[in-house]
Amino acid sequence: MSSIEALIDIDQTESAEIRIDPITGSRSLFSRKFFQKDEVIMDFLAKSVQPTPTYLTVQVGESEHIELFPDCLACANHSCDPNCFFDTTRMQFVCIKDVAEGEEFTFFYPSAEWDMDQPxxxxxxxxxxxxxxxxxxxxxxxxxxxxxxxxxxxxxxxx
Ligand SMILES: [Zn+2]
Structure with missing residues:
Protein backbone atom coordinates (compact mmCIF):
# COMPACT_ATOMS: atom_id res chain seq x y z
CA MET A 1 0.00 0.00 0.00
CA SER A 2 1.40 3.41 -0.89
CA SER A 3 1.47 6.19 1.69
CA ILE A 4 -1.21 8.01 -0.29
CA GLU A 5 -3.63 5.12 0.01
CA ALA A 6 -2.83 4.84 3.71
CA LEU A 7 -3.68 8.51 4.18
CA ILE A 8 -7.14 8.13 2.63
CA ASP A 9 -7.84 5.14 4.81
CA ILE A 10 -6.85 6.84 8.06
CA ASP A 11 -8.71 10.05 7.35
CA GLN A 12 -11.93 8.35 6.41
CA THR A 13 -11.96 6.05 9.38
CA GLU A 14 -10.70 8.29 12.16
CA SER A 15 -11.65 11.89 11.45
CA ALA A 16 -14.20 12.27 8.73
CA GLU A 17 -16.55 10.44 6.43
CA ILE A 18 -18.35 11.29 3.24
CA ARG A 19 -22.14 11.04 3.31
CA ILE A 20 -24.15 10.96 0.12
CA ASP A 21 -27.70 12.33 0.07
CA PRO A 22 -29.84 9.46 -1.29
CA ILE A 23 -32.19 11.86 -3.08
CA THR A 24 -29.91 14.53 -4.53
CA GLY A 25 -26.70 12.50 -4.67
CA SER A 26 -24.85 15.46 -3.18
CA ARG A 27 -21.85 14.69 -1.00
CA SER A 28 -21.03 16.13 2.40
CA LEU A 29 -18.22 15.66 4.86
CA PHE A 30 -19.07 14.63 8.42
CA SER A 31 -17.07 14.41 11.60
CA ARG A 32 -16.41 10.99 13.10
CA LYS A 33 -15.39 12.29 16.50
CA PHE A 34 -15.51 15.34 18.71
CA PHE A 35 -13.09 18.13 17.82
CA GLN A 36 -12.26 21.14 19.93
CA LYS A 37 -12.03 24.64 18.51
CA ASP A 38 -8.61 25.15 16.88
CA GLU A 39 -7.96 21.42 16.67
CA VAL A 40 -6.48 20.09 13.42
CA ILE A 41 -8.88 17.67 11.73
CA MET A 42 -6.31 16.57 9.18
CA ASP A 43 -3.31 17.74 7.23
CA PHE A 44 -3.78 18.02 3.50
CA LEU A 45 -1.66 18.11 0.40
CA ALA A 46 -2.05 19.69 -3.00
CA LYS A 47 -2.72 16.79 -5.34
CA SER A 48 -2.36 19.16 -8.25
CA VAL A 49 -2.22 22.90 -8.92
CA GLN A 50 -4.67 24.27 -11.50
CA PRO A 51 -4.53 27.67 -13.21
CA THR A 52 -8.31 28.14 -12.90
CA PRO A 53 -10.73 27.23 -10.09
CA THR A 54 -13.11 24.30 -10.10
CA TYR A 55 -15.59 23.15 -7.46
CA LEU A 56 -12.84 20.86 -6.17
CA THR A 57 -10.12 23.44 -5.69
CA VAL A 58 -9.01 25.97 -3.06
CA GLN A 59 -7.23 29.15 -4.10
CA VAL A 60 -3.67 29.74 -2.89
CA GLY A 61 -2.41 32.29 -5.42
CA GLU A 62 -3.51 34.57 -8.24
CA SER A 63 -3.59 31.67 -10.72
CA GLU A 64 -2.98 28.82 -8.32
CA HIS A 65 -5.84 26.60 -7.25
CA ILE A 66 -4.98 23.42 -5.43
CA GLU A 67 -6.85 20.19 -5.72
CA LEU A 68 -7.07 18.83 -2.19
CA PHE A 69 -5.79 15.52 -0.99
CA PRO A 70 -7.29 13.50 0.74
CA ASP A 71 -10.08 13.65 -1.84
CA CYS A 72 -12.81 13.61 0.81
CA LEU A 73 -11.98 17.25 1.65
CA ALA A 74 -13.54 18.32 -1.63
CA CYS A 75 -16.88 17.22 -0.11
CA ALA A 76 -16.75 19.90 2.61
CA ASN A 77 -19.66 22.21 1.85
CA HIS A 78 -20.09 25.94 2.31
CA SER A 79 -21.85 27.54 5.28
CA CYS A 80 -22.17 31.19 6.25
CA ASP A 81 -21.79 29.95 9.84
CA PRO A 82 -18.84 27.58 9.30
CA ASN A 83 -17.15 25.30 11.82
CA CYS A 84 -13.94 24.71 9.82
CA PHE A 85 -11.25 26.49 7.86
CA PHE A 86 -8.68 25.49 5.26
CA ASP A 87 -5.34 26.88 6.46
CA THR A 88 -3.49 26.83 3.14
CA THR A 89 -0.29 28.14 4.74
CA ARG A 90 0.06 25.32 7.27
CA MET A 91 -1.85 22.98 4.93
CA GLN A 92 -4.22 21.97 7.70
CA PHE A 93 -7.99 21.59 7.84
CA VAL A 94 -8.86 23.04 11.25
CA CYS A 95 -11.92 23.59 13.47
CA ILE A 96 -12.86 27.18 14.22
CA LYS A 97 -15.43 26.06 16.80
CA ASP A 98 -16.18 22.83 18.65
CA VAL A 99 -17.51 20.14 16.31
CA ALA A 100 -19.57 17.24 17.66
CA GLU A 101 -19.20 13.68 16.47
CA GLY A 102 -21.57 13.23 13.52
CA GLU A 103 -21.75 16.95 12.76
CA GLU A 104 -21.19 18.20 9.22
CA PHE A 105 -17.88 19.96 8.51
CA THR A 106 -18.49 23.24 6.69
CA PHE A 107 -16.30 26.15 5.69
CA PHE A 108 -16.91 29.62 4.33
CA TYR A 109 -16.07 29.40 0.62
CA PRO A 110 -14.96 33.04 0.31
CA SER A 111 -12.39 32.34 3.07
CA ALA A 112 -10.36 30.67 0.34
CA GLU A 113 -11.79 32.06 -2.92
CA TRP A 114 -11.32 35.59 -4.18
CA ASP A 115 -13.59 35.65 -7.22
CA MET A 116 -15.61 32.51 -7.70
CA ASP A 117 -16.06 30.75 -10.96
CA GLN A 118 -19.57 29.58 -10.10
CA PRO A 119 -21.38 31.96 -7.71
ZN1 LIG B 1 -25.57 30.97 3.82
Missing part, protein backbone atom coordinates in the same frame (compact mmCIF):
# COMPACT_ATOMS: atom_id res chain seq x y z
CA UNK A 120 -24.40 30.45 -6.00
CA UNK A 121 -27.34 31.42 -3.81
CA UNK A 122 -26.61 30.07 -0.38
CA UNK A 123 -29.25 27.92 1.31
CA UNK A 124 -27.23 27.18 4.46
CA UNK A 125 -30.18 28.23 6.60
CA UNK A 126 -27.95 30.02 9.09
CA UNK A 127 -29.21 33.21 10.70
CA UNK A 128 -25.99 34.73 9.46
CA UNK A 129 -26.57 33.71 5.83
CA UNK A 130 -25.20 36.32 3.43
CA UNK A 131 -27.13 35.01 0.40
CA UNK A 132 -25.25 35.17 -2.89
CA UNK A 133 -21.75 33.69 -2.53
CA UNK A 134 -19.35 35.09 -5.12
CA UNK A 135 -15.98 35.22 -3.39
CA UNK A 136 -14.10 37.40 -0.91
CA UNK A 137 -13.80 40.23 -3.45
CA UNK A 138 -17.53 40.99 -3.07
CA UNK A 139 -17.93 40.77 0.72
CA UNK A 140 -19.17 43.60 2.90
CA UNK A 141 -16.84 45.21 5.41
CA UNK A 142 -18.87 43.55 8.19
CA UNK A 143 -18.30 40.11 6.66
CA UNK A 144 -14.60 40.79 6.15
CA UNK A 145 -14.30 41.62 9.85
CA UNK A 146 -16.24 38.56 10.90
CA UNK A 147 -14.65 35.70 9.00
CA UNK A 148 -11.22 34.10 8.96
CA UNK A 149 -9.41 34.12 5.60
CA UNK A 150 -6.39 32.36 4.12
CA UNK A 151 -3.17 34.36 3.92
CA UNK A 152 -3.64 34.78 0.18
CA UNK A 153 -7.17 36.17 0.57
CA UNK A 154 -6.05 38.44 3.45
CA UNK A 155 -3.39 39.86 1.17
CA UNK A 156 -6.00 40.49 -1.54
CA UNK A 157 -8.38 42.12 0.95
CA UNK A 158 -5.65 44.55 1.97
CA UNK A 159 -5.35 45.46 -1.70
Missing amino acids: FDCTCGSEECIGLIKGAKYLSVASIRKYRFTDFIQMKLKG
Whole structure:
Protein backbone atom coordinates (compact mmCIF):
# COMPACT_ATOMS: atom_id res chain seq x y z
CA MET A 1 0.00 0.00 0.00
CA SER A 2 1.40 3.41 -0.89
CA SER A 3 1.47 6.19 1.69
CA ILE A 4 -1.21 8.01 -0.29
CA GLU A 5 -3.63 5.12 0.01
CA ALA A 6 -2.83 4.84 3.71
CA LEU A 7 -3.68 8.51 4.18
CA ILE A 8 -7.14 8.13 2.63
CA ASP A 9 -7.84 5.14 4.81
CA ILE A 10 -6.85 6.84 8.06
CA ASP A 11 -8.71 10.05 7.35
CA GLN A 12 -11.93 8.35 6.41
CA THR A 13 -11.96 6.05 9.38
CA GLU A 14 -10.70 8.29 12.16
CA SER A 15 -11.65 11.89 11.45
CA ALA A 16 -14.20 12.27 8.73
CA GLU A 17 -16.55 10.44 6.43
CA ILE A 18 -18.35 11.29 3.24
CA ARG A 19 -22.14 11.04 3.31
CA ILE A 20 -24.15 10.96 0.12
CA ASP A 21 -27.70 12.33 0.07
CA PRO A 22 -29.84 9.46 -1.29
CA ILE A 23 -32.19 11.86 -3.08
CA THR A 24 -29.91 14.53 -4.53
CA GLY A 25 -26.70 12.50 -4.67
CA SER A 26 -24.85 15.46 -3.18
CA ARG A 27 -21.85 14.69 -1.00
CA SER A 28 -21.03 16.13 2.40
CA LEU A 29 -18.22 15.66 4.86
CA PHE A 30 -19.07 14.63 8.42
CA SER A 31 -17.07 14.41 11.60
CA ARG A 32 -16.41 10.99 13.10
CA LYS A 33 -15.39 12.29 16.50
CA PHE A 34 -15.51 15.34 18.71
CA PHE A 35 -13.09 18.13 17.82
CA GLN A 36 -12.26 21.14 19.93
CA LYS A 37 -12.03 24.64 18.51
CA ASP A 38 -8.61 25.15 16.88
CA GLU A 39 -7.96 21.42 16.67
CA VAL A 40 -6.48 20.09 13.42
CA ILE A 41 -8.88 17.67 11.73
CA MET A 42 -6.31 16.57 9.18
CA ASP A 43 -3.31 17.74 7.23
CA PHE A 44 -3.78 18.02 3.50
CA LEU A 45 -1.66 18.11 0.40
CA ALA A 46 -2.05 19.69 -3.00
CA LYS A 47 -2.72 16.79 -5.34
CA SER A 48 -2.36 19.16 -8.25
CA VAL A 49 -2.22 22.90 -8.92
CA GLN A 50 -4.67 24.27 -11.50
CA PRO A 51 -4.53 27.67 -13.21
CA THR A 52 -8.31 28.14 -12.90
CA PRO A 53 -10.73 27.23 -10.09
CA THR A 54 -13.11 24.30 -10.10
CA TYR A 55 -15.59 23.15 -7.46
CA LEU A 56 -12.84 20.86 -6.17
CA THR A 57 -10.12 23.44 -5.69
CA VAL A 58 -9.01 25.97 -3.06
CA GLN A 59 -7.23 29.15 -4.10
CA VAL A 60 -3.67 29.74 -2.89
CA GLY A 61 -2.41 32.29 -5.42
CA GLU A 62 -3.51 34.57 -8.24
CA SER A 63 -3.59 31.67 -10.72
CA GLU A 64 -2.98 28.82 -8.32
CA HIS A 65 -5.84 26.60 -7.25
CA ILE A 66 -4.98 23.42 -5.43
CA GLU A 67 -6.85 20.19 -5.72
CA LEU A 68 -7.07 18.83 -2.19
CA PHE A 69 -5.79 15.52 -0.99
CA PRO A 70 -7.29 13.50 0.74
CA ASP A 71 -10.08 13.65 -1.84
CA CYS A 72 -12.81 13.61 0.81
CA LEU A 73 -11.98 17.25 1.65
CA ALA A 74 -13.54 18.32 -1.63
CA CYS A 75 -16.88 17.22 -0.11
CA ALA A 76 -16.75 19.90 2.61
CA ASN A 77 -19.66 22.21 1.85
CA HIS A 78 -20.09 25.94 2.31
CA SER A 79 -21.85 27.54 5.28
CA CYS A 80 -22.17 31.19 6.25
CA ASP A 81 -21.79 29.95 9.84
CA PRO A 82 -18.84 27.58 9.30
CA ASN A 83 -17.15 25.30 11.82
CA CYS A 84 -13.94 24.71 9.82
CA PHE A 85 -11.25 26.49 7.86
CA PHE A 86 -8.68 25.49 5.26
CA ASP A 87 -5.34 26.88 6.46
CA THR A 88 -3.49 26.83 3.14
CA THR A 89 -0.29 28.14 4.74
CA ARG A 90 0.06 25.32 7.27
CA MET A 91 -1.85 22.98 4.93
CA GLN A 92 -4.22 21.97 7.70
CA PHE A 93 -7.99 21.59 7.84
CA VAL A 94 -8.86 23.04 11.25
CA CYS A 95 -11.92 23.59 13.47
CA ILE A 96 -12.86 27.18 14.22
CA LYS A 97 -15.43 26.06 16.80
CA ASP A 98 -16.18 22.83 18.65
CA VAL A 99 -17.51 20.14 16.31
CA ALA A 100 -19.57 17.24 17.66
CA GLU A 101 -19.20 13.68 16.47
CA GLY A 102 -21.57 13.23 13.52
CA GLU A 103 -21.75 16.95 12.76
CA GLU A 104 -21.19 18.20 9.22
CA PHE A 105 -17.88 19.96 8.51
CA THR A 106 -18.49 23.24 6.69
CA PHE A 107 -16.30 26.15 5.69
CA PHE A 108 -16.91 29.62 4.33
CA TYR A 109 -16.07 29.40 0.62
CA PRO A 110 -14.96 33.04 0.31
CA SER A 111 -12.39 32.34 3.07
CA ALA A 112 -10.36 30.67 0.34
CA GLU A 113 -11.79 32.06 -2.92
CA TRP A 114 -11.32 35.59 -4.18
CA ASP A 115 -13.59 35.65 -7.22
CA MET A 116 -15.61 32.51 -7.70
CA ASP A 117 -16.06 30.75 -10.96
CA GLN A 118 -19.57 29.58 -10.10
CA PRO A 119 -21.38 31.96 -7.71
CA PHE A 120 -24.40 30.45 -6.00
CA ASP A 121 -27.34 31.42 -3.81
CA CYS A 122 -26.61 30.07 -0.38
CA THR A 123 -29.25 27.92 1.31
CA CYS A 124 -27.23 27.18 4.46
CA GLY A 125 -30.18 28.23 6.60
CA SER A 126 -27.95 30.02 9.09
CA GLU A 127 -29.21 33.21 10.70
CA GLU A 128 -25.99 34.73 9.46
CA CYS A 129 -26.57 33.71 5.83
CA ILE A 130 -25.20 36.32 3.43
CA GLY A 131 -27.13 35.01 0.40
CA LEU A 132 -25.25 35.17 -2.89
CA ILE A 133 -21.75 33.69 -2.53
CA LYS A 134 -19.35 35.09 -5.12
CA GLY A 135 -15.98 35.22 -3.39
CA ALA A 136 -14.10 37.40 -0.91
CA LYS A 137 -13.80 40.23 -3.45
CA TYR A 138 -17.53 40.99 -3.07
CA LEU A 139 -17.93 40.77 0.72
CA SER A 140 -19.17 43.60 2.90
CA VAL A 141 -16.84 45.21 5.41
CA ALA A 142 -18.87 43.55 8.19
CA SER A 143 -18.30 40.11 6.66
CA ILE A 144 -14.60 40.79 6.15
CA ARG A 145 -14.30 41.62 9.85
CA LYS A 146 -16.24 38.56 10.90
CA TYR A 147 -14.65 35.70 9.00
CA ARG A 148 -11.22 34.10 8.96
CA PHE A 149 -9.41 34.12 5.60
CA THR A 150 -6.39 32.36 4.12
CA ASP A 151 -3.17 34.36 3.92
CA PHE A 152 -3.64 34.78 0.18
CA ILE A 153 -7.17 36.17 0.57
CA GLN A 154 -6.05 38.44 3.45
CA MET A 155 -3.39 39.86 1.17
CA LYS A 156 -6.00 40.49 -1.54
CA LEU A 157 -8.38 42.12 0.95
CA LYS A 158 -5.65 44.55 1.97
CA GLY A 159 -5.35 45.46 -1.70
ZN1 LIG B 1 -25.57 30.97 3.82
